[in-house]
Amino acid sequence: MIKASAPGKLYIAGEYSVLEPGHPAILVALDQYITVNLKETIGQGTIRSSYSNGLSIPWTRKNGQFYIDERENPFAYVSQAVTTTESYLEELGKKLSFFDLEIESDLDNKDGRKYGLGSSGAVTVATIKALLKFHNVACDPLLVYKLAALTHLSIKSNGSFGDLAASSFGGWVAYACFERSWVLEKLKTHSIHSLIKKEWPKLKIEPLTPPKNLNLIIGWTGSPASTTQLVDLLNEEISEVDHYYNIFLKNSVETVNTIIDAFKKQNLSIIQKGIRRNRKLLQHLGANSGVHIETASLFDLCEIAEDYNGAAKSSGAGGGDCGIVIIDKSIDTTPLIKDWEKSEISHLPVSVHYEKTSIEI
Secondary structure (H helix, E strand, O other): EEEEEEEEEEEEEEHHHHHOOOOOEEEEEEEEEEEEEEEEEEEEEEEEEHHOOOEEEEEEEOOOEEEEOOOOOOOOHHHHHHHHHHHHHHOOOOOOEEEEEEEEEEOOOOOEOOOOOHHHHHHHHHHHHHHHOOOOOOOOOOHHHHHHHHHHHOOOOOOOOHHHHHHEOOOOEEEEOHHHHHHHHOOOOOOOHHHHHHOOOOOEEEEEEOOOEEEEEEEEOOOOOOOHHHHHHHHHHHHHHHHHHHHHHHHHHHHHHHHHHOOOOOOOOHHHHHHHHHHHHHHHHHHHHOOOOOOOOHHHHHHHHHHHHOEEEEEOOOOOOOOEEEOOOOOOHHHHHHHHOOOEEEEOOEEEEOOOOOOOO
16 A cells, blocks of 8 residues: 655745746645555556545546546546656656555545645645655655646646645745746657756745744635636736736735745744735735635734734635734734634644655755
8 A cells, every 4th residue: 555645735925926937936835634545456446535425436547548437537636647647657667557546635624625725736746646656756846746737737727836836845935837838838849757857947946944933823714715716817807907917926026035035034024024015915916906815704814813913914816715824933822813713713723744855946
């Protein structure tokens, strides 16, 4: 039995602007996981998880390739992760076999509602790590990230793939997306193996070390949000607010770079100022674009945190899900969390996940 896990993530800063290649964001990996268990079988395999109500979905091979009847497939990310990774493994001369794959998730609550911690990214990364282990290939974080990014490109994801970087590398990460068009063009003429070996233009994945007095507090509004739909909505509106959007991008880059620099200088006060500025930028983006980023619950979450000298903002695409608070460790957050509870905001008692090894590029 092979077991591999990948952590969930949250965005700390740089949302929306990170969709543009080379524009920085900061993410953090969290100790809530998706775990993939993989066991070799003969003749046919299955995939099972809570997503399929515990039912086993059969898969086979057609012309040597992984195949699930699309009428039965709730596992788009898993299926494509297998297809992409097995193509890479075949290029390495590995012999493919059948297997049963079982998925376990910490990334939703007891009622099955997702916390917004990046389950599609985590399940992609965990599946790739399990397959690499199954075939005795080292799980280099950059290799895992690039295979995961190629997987999401194949599904035509409209995201920045920052969640894949956080789940692959762990810890606090400064991230900027690669040039999608360059990668897609190279895929036409290059093997996956040779493409992964190349430097991808504008890609940045840099581990960060937080100040020792930094405390990260996470609140969950209980309202789910669809990143895909919110990004689609913004893309529809960009042409109408092109001038403002370019100003937003410029200000976001300056703000996130200031926060990254403050991490390197271990300056909590500057990090908090940057978080507050990023919140205002996202509020203005929402007001100018019509995309509902900071909901009433997220507003309450942030304002309550500010009452206790915490710097707070929505995390990710907004529209619900989680908000983050950066606060000094010397401050007792118990009253803050109690005030959240009065506003029906749940504190998520999670910690930062660090990989045993990481690579800087």
